[in-house]
Amino acid sequence: MTIKRITFIQELLKFIGLEGRLHLEWISSAEAQKYVQVVTDFTEKIRKMGPNPLRADSILEGEIIL
Amino acid sequence: MDCKFVPSVCSYCGTGCGVLFEVIDGKINSTLPLKSYPVNQGKLCIKGWNLHEYINSFMRLKTPLIKEDGKFQKATWDEAIDHCAANFQKNKQDFGPDSIGVLVSAKITNEENYLAQKFTRAVIGTNNVDHCARL
Amino acid sequence: MNIIHQVEQLITQDKVDIFLGYKELDGHLIPHGFTRDNLDELKELQTGENRYSLEKIATHLTEKHPDIRIGIIARDCNQRSLNLLYTWNQLNPDQIETVNVNCCPSPLKLHGDCSYLEPKQTGAFKKEHGIDFNIDPDVLVDSYDNNERFSRWMYEFSKCIKCYGCRNICPVCFCTECSLEHASLIEPGTLPADIPIFHLVRATHMAGRCIDCGLCEDACPSHIPLRLLYREVNEIVSSVFDYRPGDGMEKSPFTIIGDKVVLEPKPMDFQVEGEK
Numbered sequence: 001m002t003i004k005r006i007t008f009i010q011e012l013l014k015f016i017g018l019e020g021r022l023h024l025e026w027i028s029s030a031e032a033q034k035y036v037q038v039v040t041d042f043t044e045k046i047r048k049m050g051p052n053p054l055r056a057d058s059i060l061e062g063e064i065i066l
Numbered sequence: 067m068d069c070k071f072v073p074s075v076c077s078y079c080g081t082g083c084g085v086l087f088e089v090i091d092g093k094i095n096s097t098l099p100l101k102s103y104p105v106n107q108g109k110l111c112i113k114g115w116n117l118h119e120y121i122n123s124f125m126r127l128k129t130p131l132i133k134e135d136g137k138f139q140k141a142t143w144d145e146a147i148d149h150c151a152a153n154f155q156k157n158k159q160d161f162g163p164d165s166i167g168v169l170v171s172a173k174i175t176n177e178e179n180y181l182a183q184k185f186t187r188a189v190i191g192t193n194n195v196d197h198c199a200r201l
Numbered sequence: 202m203n204i205i206h207q208v209e210q211l212i213t214q215d216k217v218d219i220f221l222g223y224k225e226l227d228g229h230l231i232p233h234g235f236t237r238d239n240l241d242e243l244k245e246l247q248t249g250e251n252r253y254s255l256e257k258i259a260t261h262l263t264e265k266h267p268d269i270r271i272g273i274i275a276r277d278c279n280q281r282s283l284n285l286l287y288t289w290n291q292l293n294p295d296q297i298e299t300v301n302v303n304c305c306p307s308p309l310k311l312h313g314d315c316s317y318l319e320p321k322q323t324g325a326f327k328k329e330h331g332i333d334f335n336i337d338p339d340v341l342v343d344s345y346d347n348n349e350r351f352s353r354w355m356y357e358f359s360k361c362i363k364c365y366g367c368r369n370i371c372p373v374c375f376c377t378e379c380s381l382e383h384a385s386l387i388e389p390g391t392l393p394a395d396i397p398i399f400h401l402v403r404a405t406h407m408a409g410r411c412i413d414c415g416l417c418e419d420a421c422p423s424h425i426p427l428r429l430l431y432r433e434v435n436e437i438v439s440s441v442f443d444y445r446p447g448d449g450m451e452k453s454p455f456t457i458i459g460d461k462v463v464l465e466p467k468p469m470d471f472q473v474e475g476e477k
Contacts (some may be wrong), residue, residue, distance in 0.1 A: 007467075015338065017349070017353075060295060
């Protein structure tokens with residue numbers, strides 16, 4: 001169900017013009033290295049994209065980790 | 067059990083959008099815009115969409131109320147009108163006619179608005195009369 | 202017009218208790234409920250361009266009298282919304298009878314009525330700063346880059362006056378507690394509305410429900426191209442989940458938990474337009 005909703009919202013945000021600011025990754029609590037890698041990469045990507053065009057508390061920004 | 071639709075005009079602001087009341091078993095159930103009405107062309111503001119709420123609300127007044135000792139008491143129409151008239155005269159005598167102001171509104175008819183401003187200007191003797199839409 | 206005859210038969214043969222159609226009053230075409238007690242009003246039954254959401258009225262009637270049998274005049278869009286309401290258990294298909302009228306004019310059936318027979322006009326300022334009503338969603342994504350598209354949509358959404366017209370008139374919106382009125386999601390009492398959260402929340406809730414009738418766009422006082430937005434939502438749902446609301450009696454994919462999904466999370470470093 002999660003991936004259904006996240007895929008849908010990613011497409012919807014792309015239509016509005018806020019593409020690429022939402023990311024989903026399946027990580028277990030034992031994969032610490034992978035977690036660090038994903039967080040660093042995503043932070044770099046967002047930094048390159050620039051600030052959110054809206055107020056910071058308006059749009060969901062970041063990643064969801066399971 | 068019957069269902070019919072009654073066209074009417076919104077009673078809030080001065081625009082006068084056309085609304086359609088959905089009446090089920092003799093009671094108003096919900097409000098819809100009147101699509102073929104030229105003023106609003108099928109669109110309503112949030113006040114117009116909720117006209118049905120206040121019509122059957124339990125909070126509507128049923129008798130005039132007069133405040134005595136800080137609490138509202140039920141009164142008759144004659145008592146209320148006498149009370150208002152006495153207070154208007156007392157204030158006019160003590161503080162002059164310019165101490166009284168009157169606000170009219172778009173919720174009452176044009177004729178009632180005319181009456182209110184005539185009362186203020188001719189009877190009370192002040193020009194402190196204004197309309198809620200100007201505020 | 203043979204509709205009157207059909208409706209009369211439905212009522213007199215006791216197949217329905219009430220029939221929802223249209224009649225004319227002082228030059229306005231308004232909905233009306235025809236019953237056995239006022240059969241002589243049936244000769245005033247007609248159809249025209251104005252469309253009202255008769256299914257929503259049917260749900261109100263069913264709330265008050267759960268066993269009532271209702272007849273409805275159904276265009277294509279009404280039929281789709283009835284199918285959807287059956288799937289969501291808001292109406293019982295055994296209690297509804299439909300009389301079909303066609304949407305597009307044809308020599309086979311004399312009247313063709315819809316307010317969308319001619320496409321909506323978009324003015325020059327709106328084309329320059331906002332979104333055209335009639336544009337195709339794929340063309341929209343191709344013609345402007347991310348930032349341009351975003352500022353155009355924000356121009357459209359900033360005109361919203363939060364009248365809740367789109368939600369009130371939508372035939373498939375039936376939640377008793379609407380999340381658009383939830384205080385922690387949408388701050389009450391502020392204008393302009395919490396854009397674009399308000400519209401994106403509504404668009405997400407329309408996934409798997411919108412049947413593209415266009416009544417929301419008709420009811421918006423600020424001329425926001427809502428039908429275009431929900432058309433894009435429907436395209437996403439149909440291309441990713443292969444589900445078209447109102448087509449059949451299947452349930453929406455967002456209501457089914459525990460089924461096998463073949464979707465994969467997207468990789469992070471796919472190319473985003475405008476990314477440096």
